[in-house]
Amino acid sequence: MAYVAEIWRHPIKSHGREALLNVTLRAGECLPFDRHWAVAHDAARIEDPDQWASCSNFSRGAKAPLLMALDAQFDRASNTITLTHPAKPGITFNPDRLEDHPRFIEWITPLCPTNRAAPARIVKADRGMTDTGFPSVSLINLASHAAVEAQIGQALSPLRWRGNLCLAGLSAWDEKGWIGKRIRVGEIEMDIREEITRCLATTANPNTGERDADTLGALEQGWGHQEFGVYGYVTKPGAIHIDSPVEVIK
Known part of the structure; x- marks a missing residue:
């Protein structure tokens, strides 16, 4: 069973992250105070x-x-x-x-x-300054992260991807098949709208801020793209906590 392993909020876009144990999301909105x-x-x-x-x-x-x-x-x-x-x-x-x-x-x-x-x-702004033209929540598959680690040949922190929800219990790249589908995470439902195209930010170590891993090259060499993770749009509000189950519902 897939589940939520980590929840992250980024109050100021690109300026730090904080771990959460639980969060309540509203329909049509970003994770509260994320990129606020x-x-x-x-x-x-x-x-x-x-x-x-x-x-x-x-x-x-x-x-x-x-x-x-x-x-x-x-x-x-x-x-x-x-x-x-x-x-x-x-x-x-x-x-x-x-x-x-x-x-x-x-x-x-x-x-x-x-x-x-x-x-x-x-x-x-009147909504979170996400990289999407709609209020989004970003999801990261930790199995896909492990695949990138294997491709690049070094341990990497998942914080490089700056996701909101880190998911465990999936196979690598399962999330790529979610585009256009609806998933349930805890009490909420969200439509998965887009994959996340990655930039140079992911090459920097979250512990030091130094660029020390060619994450973009690893994605290109391993899978022929620069996408990692997906953006969802909340359609049904509710609560999420660590260990909340995740499932595709349609």
Whole structure:
């Protein structure tokens, strides 16, 4: 039986992750507070700061690999986020307080390359800043991850894929057959709409932020593509917890 092995939330897009034991999802929405904020860079072209925008407008791991080593903790009661990184002391701030933004930008800038657009401000849209044009939840098959590890010949952290739900109990690449189907995860149901095309962010080690594995080359050489994981759209709300069963229902 397939089941949920891990649940991850990324409060600020590309700026840290936190593990959850359970979560309640609503229909037509992202995982709560996942990619709720994003860091727009100084070359961003965002017409409406309150609406979803594409990932090219934001600081992200594909361009700034050191960001991949960030961990996050979101405190909903105080609306604060604590970020930690192995290279420096952590920081706690409220992403909705404009007076906190300069301190955050000063803290994060040394983790970004000087030859790329620099982080400029924190933005928040009417929905999560996922890489899809619809509010999505990303699913990772840990058996497929093990297949990539075998192909590349080294141990890899599943955190490279920045998924929301890591699933166990499946065969490798089962998820590729889910496109256009509906699955049940715990109490929720979701339509699986797209595969996830991967970028250079996955080449960086989540423990160090250093690029140390050719994940894209492994996907190409092993299977002739750069897809890993799938995006789902929640159609029936409910709760998910660690060990929730997963099944294809139609």
